[in-house]
Amino acid sequence: MKEIQDVVKNLTDKYGSKRESLLPILQGITEEQNYLSSEAMLEIARALDISAAEVYGTASFYSFLDTVPRGKYVIRVCRTIVCDMHGKKQIVKTLEDLLKIKVGETTHNGKFTLLETNCLGWCHKGPCILVNDDIYTEITPAMVNEIINKYRNK
Amino acid sequence: METKKIKRVDFIFSQDFKVSEVLFNTFKKTRDEILQEIIDSDLKGRGGAGFPTGLKWKAAKEDKITEKYIICNADEGEPGTFKDRAILEEASQKVFGGMAICAKVIGAKKGWIYLRGEYKFLIPHLRKEMAIFHDMLHNELGFDFTIDIFTGSGAYVCGEETALLQSMEGKRGEPRNKPPYPTNIGLYNKPTVVNNVETLVLSMMVVKIGAEEFKKLGIQDARGGKLFSVSGDTPKSGIHELEFGMLLSDFVEEFGDGDTKAVQVGGASGFCVPRKKFDTTTIGYKGKLKGTSLPTGGSMMLFNSSRSMYNVLHNYLEFFAEESCGQCTPCRVGTQQLLKGIEAIKKGEKSHEYLEALLSLSETMKLTSKCGLGQSVANSFSSIVENFREEMIY
Incomplete structure (x- = not known):
């Protein structure tokens, strides 16, 4: 470094x-x-x-400026109302199981951090997640695996 | 009660004119003529607060200080709103055009787009479009005005114009006291106009078609069309450009799933309208209308009868408690207490009469909070608690 x-x-x-x-x-x-x-x-x-x-x-005022160590890829799951209504909880659960971490934690290899965030501005296509600056919309638990693999191999 | 049937409008995304031509024709007019056109059009800010755009420009224009700025507020963070992103993706030239017109009127040479961090993926696209625009503006029209992008970092409150300015100055995004208003003391203490993305596009529409033509759309105090971000329990979620003044019942008939029990107008900081009030509520700014007329930044979230309004309110309050900047006590403590309060009532730790205390707390927040964030928590809080009281308790 x-x-x-x-x-x-x-x-x-x-x-x-x-x-x-x-x-x-x-x-x-x-x-x-x-x-x-x-x-x-x-x-x-x-x-x-x-x-x-x-x-x-x-x-420390800004939620995207982290003052604690984060993984190479920060996954932010939108938790605001419409995404919440459309299955955000299953997405979080799938991510937690897949990465073997809870919301707020970072994987051992320092590759992924899992966070929840407020409205990402894709309410018509929820649930959605942001991986660093990349947005993924209308995701299903099945798609989560695919998305994570993409970054795992990067 | 004056209302209008739902009518689709197509301006924001239409491609039927060239931005350079509109600017070329507009720049032939004097600054006062352009300003008068905007004032006459009754165009109001499309971010949600609805301040008359012409008056904002006028205040900045009349300031004696020569260095002035124009900022396009693209810190779209209100839950349920996503239209500004679509405008920047599909009609950025018009946004830049609106900024150039404002620059001409107030006498600014520099402008910024304050883009929320969540929309960072738009930057390459915007930079490309901006280069095309600058080339046209500088070389074809010989107009000295340059736009840059400033990226936010995930703070809802930075959509409040003075918090946005603090953020651009490298500080915590804590709102300033008003007055002085940004049109006199703005970015780096210079006169600054902060306009929403959609407002800037519409100011371009006004100079193109003229104030009279623009005013034919909408009702009374709410003129023109509006982009609505429709989401929730609806088969037609997405962005819809509609004329102001429609009845909420017409809206629900068009966009509902047949089982709509409530519509949240204006996002978490707006109002929740229950089914029984659909046909007495119009969508526009507060005017002399009979019945209720609700202003909106365009967020329309529909909830059907399978949804618990307690969960909806709980989600909003978590949002506000986290996004409160913490600067003023009513908002910092109030948002947390409202959240704890409804949880305690739901669990039976507090009696249902405690709701009255919470309503009075939200009223205090409305009166004493420093900025729109704390002031508007009461909107959704009281409209949900009063209309869905039993869902809060049982």
């Missing part, structure tokens, strides 16, 4: 080192390292010349 200083440097070169660069930088780190480590947040604070508490305070 690249040194965190280099990662942050690349991002500040791209987005600048002003306060308004903070969100794009946090997003960039999350993309590269799956989550925001304390080291990363401290380095950002140094680079932007703001307190580490400001960095953590901002990061």
Whole structure:
């Protein structure tokens, strides 16, 4: 893995080192390292010349900016009402059985994290899941296996 | 009571004109002429709050500061809403066009699309379309205006315009006090117009067909058409562009599954209408209409009699409790207490009279919360509790 200083440097070169660069930088780190480590947040604070508490305070506000270790692929199952009505629970159950983890946990090999999330904006095609940035709609328990295999072999 | 029969409209996704031509013709007019057209059209914000678009533009235009911004609010997070995503997928040129028209009126050179993190997969498509648009705008029309994308990171409250601005400034998405309004003190303290995706497309429709023609659609205070995101227990889930002013009973006849017991109008922050009120409820903004007229960002969720309204409300409250930014006490504590409260009543730990205390708490939240999130929890809470009281208790 690249040194965190280099990662942050690349991002500040791209987005600048002003306060308004903070969100794009946090997003960039999350993309590269799956989550925001304390080291990363401290380095950002140094680079932007703001307190580490400001960095953590901002990061922890956003549900897509994780401050605890996450798997390479973060699976987010939509739990909002229409997806819930259309079989979200079976999807979660299938994922839990398949990955042998509960919602909120990460697999041993660090490949998958399973989370629930609020409305993904596909209510007409629920249930739906987001795997990193990829969306899967109208999924069935049978399809879950296929989707997971795709990422397993990546 | 003035109502309209369900009528399909086709503007947002229609391909019958070129954006560049509309802009070319519009840019021949003066800024005041364009603004007047928007004001005359009675166009109201399509994000849900329904603020008159023309007045918003006017406030920003009149501000003396020369550096101004326009932001397209694509932080579509309201449960049951998915129309903005479809617009960005299929009609992004019109969104950019609407932004350019606003830029012309207020005098902005820079604009952003605030795209919710959940829609990140749209970015390659948007970048491609944006390059085409910029090429046309800069080289064919010689108009100095540039759009960029800012991505959110999963926070419903950032759809609130001042929280959105905080987020763009690299801060927690906590709403600001209003006033001052963003049209005077917005992004980086500069005058900023924040408009919903659909509103921007419609502002383009207004300048193309003229305010008079636009106003022929809809009723009284609710003019024009609207994209409705229809989901839930319906055989016709999806996006439907309809004229404002329809009766909910007509809507249910068209979209229901024959067993509709309630419709949630406007998402979790909107109102739940039970079957007995279908024929006295119209869809539009609050005006001088008799009966009830409900404003909406376009989310229409149908529930049939197999659904427990307790589960529906419970799902909403979990949503609000998690999405409350935590800044102001009424909303932070209120959302949690409402959730705990209905659970306690369901389990029999509290008597059903406790519902009255919870209703009064939701009313307090409406009066004292800082932003629309906390203020609107009472909408769904009271409309579900009052209409489906027995389902909350037994």
